[in-house]
Amino acid sequence: MNHDGGKFDEARRRFLRGLGMATATAAAQPAWGGETFQDAFADFFQKDYRRMSTEEINAALERIERKAKSRYEVEIDCQNTPPQPGVVYGYAINISRCKGYRDCVHACVKENNLGRDSQMQYIRVLQLDQGDFNLEHSDHYYEPETVPVEGKHYLPIQCMQCDDPPCVKACPVEATWMEPDGIVVVDYDWCIGCRYCMAACPYWARHFNWTVPEIPAEEMNTNTHYLGNRPRPRGVVEKCHFCIHRTRKGQQPACMEACPTGSRIFGNLLDPDSEIRYVLANKQVFRLKEDLGTEPKFWYFSD
Amino acid sequence: MLPRKHDLFFYPCDQCHESMEPNPDIRPLNAMHDSTLEHGRGRIWCLSCHDLENRNYLKTLLDELVDIDEAYLVCGGCHANRQKDWVFGAHGKRIANWQGDRTLYNCTHCHDPHSPAIKARAPQPAPPVRAGLELKHGIDHEKTAIWESQEEHDEQ
Numbered sequence: 386m387n388h389d390g391g392k393f394d395e396a397r398r399r400f401l402r403g404l405g406m407a408t409a410t411a412a413a414q415p416a417w418g419g420e421t422f423q424d425a426f427a428d429f430f431q432k433d434y435r436r437m438s439t440e441e442i443n444a445a446l447e448r449i450e451r452k453a454k455s456r457y458e459v460e461i462d463c464q465n466t467p468p469q470p471g472v473v474y475g476y477a478i479n480i481s482r483c484k485g486y487r488d489c490v491h492a493c494v495k496e497n498n499l500g501r502d503s504q505m506q507y508i509r510v511l512q513l514d515q516g517d518f519n520l521e522h523s524d525h526y527y528e529p530e531t532v533p534v535e536g537k538h539y540l541p542i543q544c545m546q547c548d549d550p551p552c553v554k555a556c557p558v559e560a561t562w563m564e565p566d567g568i569v570v571v572d573y574d575w576c577i578g579c580r581y582c583m584a585a586c587p588y589w590a591r592h593f594n595w596t597v598p599e600i601p602a603e604e605m606n607t608n609t610h611y612l613g614n615r616p617r618p619r620g621v622v623e624k625c626h627f628c629i630h631r632t633r634k635g636q637q638p639a640c641m642e643a644c645p646t647g648s649r650i651f652g653n654l655l656d657p658d659s660e661i662r663y664v665l666a667n668k669q670v671f672r673l674k675e676d677l678g679t680e681p682k683f684w685y686f687s688d
Numbered sequence: 689m690l691p692r693k694h695d696l697f698f699y700p701c702d703q704c705h706e707s708m709e710p711n712p713d714i715r716p717l718n719a720m721h722d723s724t725l726e727h728g729r730g731r732i733w734c735l736s737c738h739d740l741e742n743r744n745y746l747k748t749l750l751d752e753l754v755d756i757d758e759a760y761l762v763c764g765g766c767h768a769n770r771q772k773d774w775v776f777g778a779h780g781k782r783i784a785n786w787q788g789d790r791t792l793y794n795c796t797h798c799h800d801p802h803s804p805a806i807k808a809r810a811p812q813p814a815p816p817v818r819a820g821l822e823l824k825h826g827i828d829h830e831k832t833a834i835w836e837s838q839e840e841h842d843e844q
Contacts, residue, residue, distance in 0.1 A: 479778070487812035504816045526815065531808035635787035646806070647781030647798070660777025660786075668778060688773070 492643030500598030
């Protein structure tokens, strides 16, 4: 008996799956963790999210769940919650109250199933000298004993969900687009990993997934969305999606829920009674790099 | 709004104060309660917000009794602008949802009413640094001629 048989078998399986012609071997193999040859075949021929029929999307969701089971040994629930009519999301951050705790950053990593070793984080909290707004002077690796540091201020940045997103224009395969509720999303299965969008984004909001995310099974968030925090493959571009799996059901984004200072305000821009509209109407708000004309739906204010 | 009474160690205050003679003299406290009131910079004391007769209640500037769970009505007496922002959502923190029923933290959840400034605390860990992008702390980008020095280095 070949003691290395298992390893070799797996490598061979991966190779054959890539070619999409492993009919003979797959028939001879057991349904390994539920991931079968049919799944690999269907993955290969899966269409762009926007061109899939309901049945095709449902089949894709089930494949994602089976793949998560085999890769992470977790039963996840992958959904496809549609946008709510009459809702466009907007975000505002009170920079006079942000203390730079980074609670949002780590809540985001947990919520969005970001690899714990992949060095990727959707939110960066920039530390700047007071009165300085030159982002070139910012430091997001600050590590003082306690924050806030005297004479510094903090500016969290993440995807601004631009209303005229340059990343979408840059994508050569239309793997990224703006949903009707204003969230710019990525179809991770359609993305070819060319990273043009990362070059196009003026806010450093897009991140490239260099490795398969390593997530301990007990820390896996099982509430997932196709366009959001489902387990992603290696070699695709990801970004903040305003916690699409939560916000489309009326919940707050994870970063907002985690913020102990209440600096983060999220809501429906089309609802004149919403908190975000109160902020926009009554506070001195500004957006980052407004001169670029990307129309971010992400405001900063101070009081 | 989130109730708060059950978080209070001494509540209900009548447990002790029922059997005590009310003393309206302005003085520092020494038994049971800390005498460090960092709120108001010396312009207020206990009975500015607490009622003398009904110890379980707070009072407004107009001597109206206010339940402990509705402390925001007392805070608004001085901090009217903040209170307005809090009511409309520009200050304070909403719980759980952005849509539907609105539940808010009371002022006193986040601000200790006797020492309201938020205390500094340790931040969560910094993001890891990618290989090849190690930090160079203390570079003054306006004074250090990075490109020039790189060019010199390349020419050598």
